[in-house]
Amino acid sequence: MTDRVTRRHFVKTASTSATLAAAGAGRLARGDDSKSDLLGKFTASQQVPQAELVSGFSMGRMLLGGNLLTHYTHSRDLRYVYTLAARYNTKEKIFETMALAEAHGVNAVVIHTAAGVVDWLQEYRNKHGGKMKWIICPTANITDDMKAYTDACKMLRDIGTDSIYLWGVRGDQLGGVDLRGNRSTPRPDLMAKAVEAAKDVGLPAGVGAHRLETIRCCEENDIPADYYVKTLHAANYPSVDIGHDNRWSFTPKETIEFMNGVKKPWIAFKVMAAGAITPRQGFIHAFQNGADFSLAGMFDYEIAENVATMIEVLSLASVTNRSRPWIV
Amino acid sequence: MADTKLKPESPHTDFNGMPCGKLGDAIVSRLVFDGNPLVGNVHSRDLKYVRRLAQTYLTPECVRETLRLAEANGINTVLGWGEESVQKYNASGGKMQFIARLSPKMDAGRLAEAVKQNIDNGVIAHFTDPCETDALVREKGIEPIVKVIEATTALDFPVGVGTWALPVVAACEREDVPVDFYVKSFHADGYPTSRPTPPEVRDEFIQQTPGYFDNIWCAHPEQVIEAFGPITKPWIATKVLATGAIDARGGLTYALEKGGADFASVAMFDFLIAGNAQTVKRIVPRADRKRTRPWRA
Numbered sequence: 066m067t068d069r070v071t072r073r074h075f076v077k078t079a080s081t082s083a084t085l086a087a088a089g090a091g092r093l094a095r096g097d098d099s100k101s102d103l104l105g106k107f108t109a110s111q112q113v114p115q116a117e118l119v120s121g122f123s124m125g126r127m128l129l130g131g132n133l134l135t136h137y138t139h140s141r142d143l144r145y146v147y148t149l150a151a152r153y154n155t156k157e158k159i160f161e162t163m164a165l166a167e168a169h170g171v172n173a174v175v176i177h178t179a180a181g182v183v184d185w186l187q188e189y190r191n192k193h194g195g196k197m198k199w200i201i202c203p204t205a206n207i208t209d210d211m212k213a214y215t216d217a218c219k220m221l222r223d224i225g226t227d228s229i230y231l232w233g234v235r236g237d238q239l240g241g242v243d244l245r246g247n248r249s250t251p252r253p254d255l256m257a258k259a260v261e262a263a264k265d266v267g268l269p270a271g272v273g274a275h276r277l278e279t280i281r282c283c284e285e286n287d288i289p290a291d292y293y294v295k296t297l298h299a300a301n302y303p304s305v306d307i308g309h310d311n312r313w314s315f316t317p318k319e320t321i322e323f324m325n326g327v328k329k330p331w332i333a334f335k336v337m338a339a340g341a342i343t344p345r346q347g348f349i350h351a352f353q354n355g356a357d358f359s360l361a362g363m364f365d366y367e368i369a370e371n372v373a374t375m376i377e378v379l380s381l382a383s384v385t386n387r388s389r390p391w392i393v
Numbered sequence: 394m395a396d397t398k399l400k401p402e403s404p405h406t407d408f409n410g411m412p413c414g415k416l417g418d419a420i421v422s423r424l425v426f427d428g429n430p431l432v433g434n435v436h437s438r439d440l441k442y443v444r445r446l447a448q449t450y451l452t453p454e455c456v457r458e459t460l461r462l463a464e465a466n467g468i469n470t471v472l473g474w475g476e477e478s479v480q481k482y483n484a485s486g487g488k489m490q491f492i493a494r495l496s497p498k499m500d501a502g503r504l505a506e507a508v509k510q511n512i513d514n515g516v517i518a519h520f521t522d523p524c525e526t527d528a529l530v531r532e533k534g535i536e537p538i539v540k541v542i543e544a545t546t547a548l549d550f551p552v553g554v555g556t557w558a559l560p561v562v563a564a565c566e567r568e569d570v571p572v573d574f575y576v577k578s579f580h581a582d583g584y585p586t587s588r589p590t591p592p593e594v595r596d597e598f599i600q601q602t603p604g605y606f607d608n609i610w611c612a613h614p615e616q617v618i619e620a621f622g623p624i625t626k627p628w629i630a631t632k633v634l635a636t637g638a639i640d641a642r643g644g645l646t647y648a649l650e651k652g653g654a655d656f657a658s659v660a661m662f663d664f665l666i667a668g669n670a671q672t673v674k675r676i677v678p679r680a681d682r683k684r685t686r687p688w689r690a
Contacts, residue, residue, distance in 0.1 A: 142585040142638040146443055148664055153450045303439040303606035309585035340440040366449060367442070 103164045103193040112170030113372050114379060116357065116393045118330055119269045119291045122227065124173040124198055127375050129166045130334065130362035131176025134159050139310050139339035153364065160189050162365040163197050169372040173198040175294065175332070175360055177232055178205075178217070187224055199225070202232035202273055202294075207239065207255050215262045222266035229263035230271030230294050231256065233279075233334075240279030246315075251278070253286035260290050271332070275313050277320050284327060292330040294360075295320065299350050302341035313338065321354040325389045334360040344371045348378040355389030404688040405677065411467025411670060412677045414655050414690035416574060416627060417551035419490060419517035421470045421690070423649065424673040425629060426463050427660035428491075431456055431475025435660070436607050436636035438586050450662070457482055459663045460489055466670035470517070472576070472629065472658045473555075480514065491515070492629075494522045494555065497529055497541045504541060508548050519545060520553035520576045523631075527558050527598050535564040546571045553629070557610050558597045559617055566624060574690070578610035579617050579630040579654060581647045584638040610635065618652050627690035630654035641669045646676050653686025 113125040132138065133150060140146035154162070163174065174197050176182055189195040203217035218229055237243045239259070241251035256272065256279075263270035272283050273294040283290055296313040297320055304311045313335040314320065324331055333356035336347035344361065351359045361371055378384060405412035411422045429435065430447060437443035451459075460471075460482040470490040471479050479491045493516040495507060511519060521541060529537045538554060538561070545552040554565055555576035565572055582592065586608045595612040596602045602609075610632040611617060621628055630652060634644040641659075648657040659669055 140440055140443070141438060143437060143440070143443070143636075144640070145637045145662065145665060146437070146440070146446075149443075149446060149450060149662060152662075152664060153446060303589065303604070303608075304586060307585040307588050311585075340442045341438075343441065364442070364446060364449070366445070 103160055103189075104167060104195065106161075107165045107168040109165075109168040109170075109369065109372070111369075111372055111376055112168075113375055115170065115172075116391075118228070118332075118358070118393060122198075122269055124358070125170040126358050126379065127171050127372065128200070128332065128358055128360045129163065129171050129174040129197070130360040131174055131182070132339075133362040133364060134162070134174075134176065135179040135182060137179070141304055141307065141311050142309055156185055156188075158365065159185060160193055160195075162363070162368070163189055163195055164193070165365050165368050166363070167195065167197055169368055171361075171368065171372065172196065173200055173227070175200045175202075175334070177202045178221075183221070183224055190225065198227040200228045200230060200271070200294075201226050202230050202235075204232055204234075207235055207259055209255070211255075211258050211262060214259060215265075218262045218266045218268075222268055226268065228269040228271065228291075229266075230273050230292075231259045231263075231290075233273035233275050233294065233296070235259070236272050236274045236279045237276045240274060240276055240282040242276045242278045244275050244313075251282050253282050253288060256283060257286070257288050260288055264289070273334075275315070275335075277316050277323055280320075280327070281323065290329060292332060293324075293327070294332045294334055295324070296335045297321070297333040297351050297354065297356060298336050298338045298342055298347060302338055304341055305338070311338075311341075317350075317354075324355045328392060330357045330392045331355060332358040332360060336360070337362075344374050345378065348375050349381065349384070352378060352384045353381070353387050355387060357392050404681070408469050409465065409467035410674055411469075412674070413469070414627065414688060416492075416518055416656075416690055419470075419551075421490065421517070421656060422468050423656055423677055424468050424645070424670055425492075425656050425658040426460075426468050426471045426489075427631060427658045428471045428473050428475035428479075429660045430662060431459075431471070431478045434474060438608050439606050447662075453478075453481075455663065457485070459661070459666070460487060462663050462666045463661070463670075464489055466666050467674070468666070468670060472631070473520070476514070476516075483515075490517045492518045492520060492553075495519045495541070495545070495552070497521045497525050497538055499541075501540075501544050504544055505548065508545055508550060512548075512550060518551035518553065518573070520555040520574070520629075523555035523557050523576065523578070524600075526554060526556050526561060527600075530556075530558070530561050530564070531598055531601075535561070535568055535570070538565070539568060539570050542570050542572050546573075555631075557599055557612075559613065559620055560597050562624070563620060572626065574627040574629065575621075575624070576629045576631055576658075577617065577621075578632040579614060579648055579652050580611050580633050580635040580639060580644060581614055584635055586638055587635070608635075614647075614652070621653055622686050625689055627655045628653070629656040629658055631658040633657045634659055636660065641665075641672045642676070645669070645672050646680075649673070649676060650680040650683050653684055655688055655690040
């Protein structure tokens with residue numbers, strides 16, 4: 066996504082959302098029990114275990130990944146899959162998916178500010194009584210004056226976001242190696258400002274990364290992030306080397322080694338390499354190698370079985386006896 | 394077919410604006426509907442979730458609407474899979490034609506029975522199942538396929554050979570097998586998911602290639618173009634978009650213009666139909682001028 070498109074999308078979503086926030090004032094902060102029409106439709110026999118990301122902020126060890134909801138399927142060169150996902154995941158289906166996830170204890174969604182996202186997040190919470198927590202990364206540009214990013218953080222706070230983290234694409238750029246592998250001078254100063262912008266609006270703040278250099282930059286420069294959102298997947302699937310929307314964890318071995326010494330909570334993402342690795346393999350790899358939480362992009366019909374799989378994985382000896390301590 | 398129009402001095406007839414050719418006595422749209430998605434088959438490389446997503450999306454209502462859209466856009470024939478869906482659609486007023494697969498593993502008695510049943514069900518032609526055909530030829534040579542074609546030809550109904558492998562077509566031509574048409578995969582090279590399997594390592598029986606991951610169906614497209622040049626029997630090219638990796642304009646032009654195929658078969662969801670049909674309607678007049686292989690149907 067280009068910066069220009071990102072800004073345009075953000076301005077569009079931000080303006081609508083700000084209007085909604087002003088209109089709804091304080092009531093927008095949380096779902097209203099009297100409106101839980103949708104939530105009442107779903108029950109679950111199993112729920113994922115809960116843990117505190119930061120003090121007072123508890124959530125399931127499985128988080129709902131936002132890319133399938135925004136239709137960024139990362140389907141390699143298969144163009145039709147984006148449209149197919151969009152046709153399936155209508156707004157109504159997204160609401161059902163979130164309600165079903167909540168019923169299974171998957172009660173936080175991690176998502177970026179793509180066009181329309183904050184509007185339907187609010188609609189789900191305010192109209193349907195949803196209690197899904199929002200961990201959102203603004204796609205706003207990060208510049209020396211920090212204006213766009215600071216405005217984005219304020220807007221997100223105003224509409225009820227629970228935590229803000231630095232978008233992985235931006236985190237990589239500021240960490241010195243972008244998603245495509247291009248190198249630049251690291252900007253820990255801007256990374257710190259981004260984290261502080263989220264904290265200044267009173268929210269827990271994380272840093273997202275596809276590249277280990279980003280996390281290393283944070284740790285070496287004492288960036289005051291509360292947690293990290295870092296990719297982790299193995300490199301043993303057929304499309305791993307096609308060079309086209311196919312890989313997000315470039316140094317899994319080094320990442321595992323480095324994260325072993327990191328004392329902050331780690332939310333692992335892209336653990337299934339966007340669909341090429343089975344949930345079971347992906348969860349095992351993430352949790353036995355140190356992740357505290359795992360994102361999973363899921364369609365509604367996958368939630369119950371993925372939750373069952375994760376519960377089973379969390380009880381495996383290789384996970385319970387892992388070398389990195391559970392940070393939370 | 395009531396809605397078809399003959400065009401004077403043209404190799405095509407017309408159905409709802411779509412150029413058509415002839416297969417046996419049937420008028421068949423140049424863009425054929427690959428029936429794979431109608432039964433939940435999609436090819437998605439190593440992305441395991443796509444198949445189930447497609448199956449969940451394609452409710453019976455969605456399938457019916459997909460076929461209606463196809464017909465409205467001039468696509469009048471489904472190839473290979475989804476016969477039951479086509480029958481249901483036609484029972485509610487549709488006029489979709491169907492080309493059925495035949496298992497070449499059947500003995501003569503069962504084969505005759507299957508053919509008769511298909512004819513009774515209104516199919517317009519048969520072709521041998523590509524996977525089974527290739528497996529048989531690999532194991533026993535072309536002889537079992539010859540027997541199937543000869544047995545079916547005796548029933549006086551169009552029959553084709555389906556394959557992913559050029560040696561099967563070459564063997565049929567060499568042995569002068571009395572086949573009426575070919576159903577052979579054909580697509581260009583060089584899309585990202587083809588890269589792990591470069592041309593020099595590809596087995597013509599492509600699924601036998603080490604490391605194959607549902608990513609290629611035409612091992613050496615240039616050789617296919619060369620081989621089909623002098624073949625006078627109609628050719629239905631399948632997998633012309635490499636199951637989604639090649640854009641419709643590029644893939645359909647490659648098949649109907651450069652490749653010389655007479656029909657291009659594409660698996661489609663409802664949201665792809667209008668665009669693909671429009672593309673074929675646009676490119677066929679240009680193909681008329683540019684093709685080196687004459688239209689054989």
